[in-house]
Amino acid sequence: MNLDKIIAIAGKPGLYKLLLQARNSFVAQNLETGKKTTIPATYNVNVLSNIAIYTTTGETQLTDIYDTIFQKENGGEAISHKAGEKELRTYFEEILPDYDIERVYHSDLKKLFQWYNLLQKNDLLQLSEEEETVEQNAASEEE
Numbered sequence: 001m002n003l004d005k006i007i008a009i010a011g012k013p014g015l016y017k018l019l020l021q022a023r024n025s026f027v028a029q030n031l032e033t034g035k036k037t038t039i040p041a042t043y044n045v046n047v048l049s050n051i052a053i054y055t056t057t058g059e060t061q062l063t064d065i066y067d068t069i070f071q072k073e074n075g076g077e078a079i080s081h082k083a084g085e086k087e088l089r090t091y092f093e094e095i096l097p098d099y100d101i102e103r104v105y106h107s108d109l110k111k112l113f114q115w116y117n118l119l120q121k122n123d124l125l126q127l128s129e130e131e132e133t134v135e136q137n138a139a140s141e142e143e
Helices: 062-072 085-095 106-121 129-142
Strands: 006-009 016-021 025-030 036-040 045-047 052-055 058-061
Touching: 016 036, 052 062, 058 062, 062 085, 062 106, 085 106
Parallel strands: none
Antiparallel strands: 006 016, 006 045, 016 025, 025 036, 052 058
């Protein structure tokens, strides 16, 4: 799963796919609407592959969490981000049992699951061919 071109822009809802990067701006496409927009370089932008969730022992990359959810749901949708806090936390504990309850807020979980379902809907959670080859080789070695 490669999320290097998927970004979240502070102050703007949803996720964007980075299309073109220039010196003072970049062009991104909204994953929900498909509309392209120019974003000034002064905006606060986070690449999903650089985001991590706090655990009691350190941090876990968002891509690893999404991979675990993808495996758990057999490539399907996860729990709705509109579910109650208790349901979201219970579900997330199944995914990442050692997450730091004090530092991971309800709003973080809502965003995490909303983004996952958006990425799943757009078929952006599939393993790349390189990742599939690595997984197949690892499975072959175990046998």
